Amino acid sequence: MTGRIVPAALWALATLFVAGxxxxxxxxxxxxxxxxxxxxxxxxxxxxxxxxxxxxxxxAQSPVPFRxxxxxxxxxxxxxxxxxxxxxxxxxxxxxxxxxFHSRTGRPFYGLTENSAVEGKIEVLLATAAQLARIxxxxxxxxxxxxVRIAAxxxxxxVEFDVLPRVGGIASAERALASMSCKVERTx
Amino acid sequence: MAxxxxxxxxxxPATHPVAPHPDADRxxxxxxxxxxxxxxxxxxxxxxxxWATAATLTHRFDPAAIRNGPWTTWxxxxxxxxxxxxxxxxxxxxxxxxxxxxGVMFVADRDSAGAPLSGRCTYRVSGPLPYARLWTLGxxxxxxEVVDNAARRHAFxxxxxxxxxxxxxxxxxxxxxxxxNWLPAPADSPFILVxxxxxxxxxxxxxxxxxxxxxxxxxxxxxG
Numbered sequence: 001m002t003g004r005i006v007p008a009a010l011w012a013l014a015t016l017f018v019a020g021x022x023x024x025x026x027x028x029x030x031x032x033x034x035x036x037x038x039x040x041x042x043x044x045x046x047x048x049x050x051x052x053x054x055x056x057x058x059x060a061q062s063p064v065p066f067r068x069x070x071x072x073x074x075x076x077x078x079x080x081x082x083x084x085x086x087x088x089x090x091x092x093x094x095x096x097x098x099x100x101f102h103s104r105t106g107r108p109f110y111g112l113t114e115n116s117a118v119e120g121k122i123e124v125l126l127a128t129a130a131q132l133a134r135i136x137x138x139x140x141x142x143x144x145x146x147x148v149r150i151a152a153x154x155x156x157x158x159v160e161f162d163v164l165p166r167v168g169g170i171a172s173a174e175r176a177l178a179s180m181s182c183k184v185e186r187t188x
Numbered sequence: 189m190a191x192x193x194x195x196x197x198x199x200x201p202a203t204h205p206v207a208p209h210p211d212a213d214r215x216x217x218x219x220x221x222x223x224x225x226x227x228x229x230x231x232x233x234x235x236x237x238x239w240a241t242a243a244t245l246t247h248r249f250d251p252a253a254i255r256n257g258p259w260t261t262w263x264x265x266x267x268x269x270x271x272x273x274x275x276x277x278x279x280x281x282x283x284x285x286x287x288x289x290x291g292v293m294f295v296a297d298r299d300s301a302g303a304p305l306s307g308r309c310t311y312r313v314s315g316p317l318p319y320a321r322l323w324t325l326g327x328x329x330x331x332x333e334v335v336d337n338a339a340r341r342h343a344f345x346x347x348x349x350x351x352x353x354x355x356x357x358x359x360x361x362x363x364x365x366x367x368x369n370w371l372p373a374p375a376d377s378p379f380i381l382v383x384x385x386x387x388x389x390x391x392x393x394x395x396x397x398x399x400x401x402x403x404x405x406x407x408x409x410x411x412g
Contacts, residue, residue, distance in 0.1 A: 011229060018233025019240065026241040030276035038284045058334045058342045065332030066283040068384055069342035070324040096322050096386060100287035106279045109268040111287030113387055153268065160284055164322065164345065164386075 031105040038064050039104045042075050042158055049085065049182045051076045051161065053174065070164060071096075072173035076182035077158045083186045084127035084135070087159055090179030091117040096164040097176065101126065104156040116148070124148045125185070128155060244273060245280045254397045258302075258405045259294040259383065263394045266290070283332060291320070291386035292397070297330065297378070299405040307375040309410040310362035316401040321387035322346050325359055327371055328380050335379060337372035344371060361405075381405065 031037070041063040042052075053074040057067035067073065078085045091097045091114040099122055100111035116122060125147045127135060132151050139145060161180045165172035243249070250273040254261050265274045266288035278285055286293045298304050299311060317323060326343035327335055334342050344359055350369055351357045360366040363375040373379055383402070390400055 011225060015229045015233045015236065018230055019236035022234045022237025023240040024237075024272075026238055027244070027272050027276045030241070030245065031279040034276075034279040036282045037279045038282050041282045058336065058340070060336075062334070064282050064284055066281065066328065066382070067332075067334075068324050068382075069326050069334050070345045098287075098290040098386070100284075100290055102284060102287075106275050106285065107268050107270060108266050108285040108287045111266070111289035113290060115387070162290065166347065 037104075037106060038102065039077070039106075039156070039158055042077060049076050049078055049184055051177070051180045051182055053177050056170075068162075071162045072164070072170060072177060074161045074177040074180055075158050076180075078126065078152075078156065078182060078184075080126065080128050080131065080152055080155045083184045084125055084131050085159075086181075086183045086185050087122075087124045087126060088181050088183075089117075089122040089161055090176065091120050091122060092165070092172075092176055093120070094166040095172070095176060096162075096166075097122070098162040099124065099180075100160045100162070101150065101152070102157050102160065103152065103154040104158075105154065107153055109153055110150050112148075124150055126150050126152050126159075128152055241276075245277055248277050248281075250274050250277060252394075254394050256294070256398050256400060256402055258296040258298050258300050259402050260296070261292065261294045261397050263392055263397060264288075266292070267392065281332060286384065288392050291384050292388055292390055292392070294383040294385075294402060296381045296383070296405055299407045301407060303407060305361075305373075305379055305381065305405075306410075307363040307373045307377060307379070309407040310360060310364070310366065311373075312358050312360055312406045312408060313371075313381070313403050314356065314358040314406075315403040317403060318385060318388055318390045318400045320346070320385035320390075323383065323385045323388075325371065326382045326384075327361065327373060328382055330378055330380055335372075335374050335377075337374075339365075339370075339372050341370070341372055344369060362409075 044063060051074050054063065055061040057069040087099065089097060089099050097114040098111060100108060102108050112122060114122065127149065129151050132149060159182055161177060163173045163176045165176065250262055250271065252263060252271045252273060254263060262274045264270055266286050270285065305311065313325065323346045324343045329335060349357050357369060359369040359371055361371045361373050361381065363373045390396060
């Protein structure tokens with residue numbers, strides 16, 4: 001009996017081993033191969049690097065699931081191959097305001113709220129590692145650097161702006177979102 | 189291939205070292221099957237592996253998920269070191285991760301007694317909350333879509349809630365109109381509750397997320 005059971009168990013183990021490898025490999029590949037990622041869904045929502053308000057999460061037109069129905073949001077997609085991206089968001093005192101950075105394959109790599117605002121404005125320079133190295137090399141040595149500089153893990157991705165006004169509701173949120181901008185800097 | 193022509197030869201057992209004594213009645217067909225076994229292992233293994241991946245994505249199963257009472261959350265989900273399962277699940281669903289610097293998200297698909305949330309019951313969500321600048325409690329379908337309702341109320345925020353004198357509160361989740369903080373639920377379909385804490389000092393480690401004091405979800409008045 002054991003003469004048959006042992007080989008069968010070994011083959012079964014080999015099968016499980018292959019299954020494990022394939023499972024882990026495919027889980028790792030899903031973010032690259034998926035066609036309905038947030039990045040892909042948002043591409044329908046806006047062109048270029050313009051900041052596009054998302055339809056309310058409570059409506060049927062929300063392009064992405066699992067959004068907070070209480071917040072108003074806008075997004076801009078970016079492609080750093082054309083140069084670093086300067087992201088600015090106006091902040092109204094007392095309103096919850098957050099800016100988050102996501103790579104194309106779904107790595108949420110940075111975020112900040114109005115606590116990081118300077119003079120009523122959140123401002124971030126998003127660049128690739130190579131662009132950052134060039135920017136730093138060109139920095140004047142004797143002046144303080146005012147930019148918040150972030151290295152993006154991938155060339156492509158998107159920025160999300162979230163606002164929850166303390167008073168004023170949707171109209172106030174839309175005004176705040178209209179002050180957000182994403183601009184490609186070509187000054188390198 | 190000469191395999192099918194040759195009789196079982198003394199060399200044949202060597203291809204399968206763990207079975208040094210092949211049965212005398214083996215014919216050419218089992219010999220071929222033996223040779224195909226590695227192929228079968230590869231095919232079956234690949235099939236099983238892909239099935240497991242599809243199942244984890246469909247059921248949003250993440251081995252790193254943290255349970256805290258009725259609530260579930262995921263460590264590092266809002267950071268660059270997001271775990272591969274959460275990342276795959278989000279890529280498949282198309283959702284945008286809540287960045288850790290912005291907030292932490294907890295999801296409940298069952299009540300504090302462990303029963304799946306259902307529109308047949310009324311739920312009282314009450315109790316402690318970790319400190320947060322702002323929090324919201326929303327109601328979605330299992331796949332993350334907002335459930336529309338006649339009252340057009342889809343989420344409560346910490347600023348828009350009616351509190352008792354001591355600052356405590358109760359939110360009633362029900363498919364029938366309730367006085368006070370009423371979060372409308374669908375009458376005949378399952379749903380989830382989503383709690384988001386914005387700008388909270390709550391850490392993203394499993395220990396902190398698992399030990400945080402979160403509201404209870406108590407079922408009352410279950411009809412039928």
